[in-house]
Amino acid sequence: MAAQAPTMAVPTDAQLIQAQADLWRQSLCFLTPMALRCAIQLGIPTAIHRLGGTASLPDLVTALSLPPSKTPYLGRLLRMLVTSGTLASTEAGIYCLNAVSYLLVDGIVVDGEASQKAIVLATSSRHYLEAALGLADWFKKDTPPPLPSPFEHVHGAALFEESMARAPRPRVGQGVP
Numbered sequence: 001m002a003a004q005a006p007t008m009a010v011p012t013d014a015q016l017i018q019a020q021a022d023l024w025r026q027s028l029c030f031l032t033p034m035a036l037r038c039a040i041q042l043g044i045p046t047a048i049h050r051l052g053g054t055a056s057l058p059d060l061v062t063a064l065s066l067p068p069s070k071t072p073y074l075g076r077l078l079r080m081l082v083t084s085g086t087l088a089s090t091e092a093g094i095y096c097l098n099a100v101s102y103l104l105v106d107g108i109v110v111d112g113e114a115s116q117k118a119i120v121l122a123t124s125s126r127h128y129l130e131a132a133l134g135l136a137d138w139f140k141k142d143t144p145p146p147l148p149s150p151f152e153h154v155h156g157a158a159l160f161e162e163s164m165a166r167a168p169r170p171r172v173g174q175g176v177p
Helices: 013-028 031-042 044-050 057-063 068-083 117-123 126-133 135-140 150-155 162-166
Strands: 054-056 087-089 094-097
Touching: 031 044, 031 068, 031 117, 044 054, 044 057, 044 087, 044 094, 054 057, 057 068, 068 087, 126 135, 126 150, 135 150
Parallel strands: none
Antiparallel strands: 054 094, 087 094
């Protein structure tokens, strides 16, 4: 006699609502590193530092030489950075550096190490994203050992292999484009 598989209880409405919220959070969590990448590329932490460690939204639009029409969008980006813990803010709409954003300021050296921008730019680069987007294909493909990593499967080279030179190489300390 075969063992009978346990039956799953039907989730309650509250559980289904929570599950839907969890799925949305998991589906949208990629926006956090993309917002961080954007902040680095725009120079937001360095601009706040140069403005004395605090800045208003209009101060940042001016300091970053952004078109005024982008002000509301920059505000959304800044709020996301605050929510994720990358920046701090006051109720008056003043944005401040915290320990995380301090590590992203140009010219800051902590324990002998320069800005941590390179690791953020590298891990949020298209190379990492393409490898991640190819995970399902990597799992489905029956490859004889030695198995390439998902990164090698997509790019044909190991992450730090010289053959990755076909991609534009950043200068030391800049991260992967």
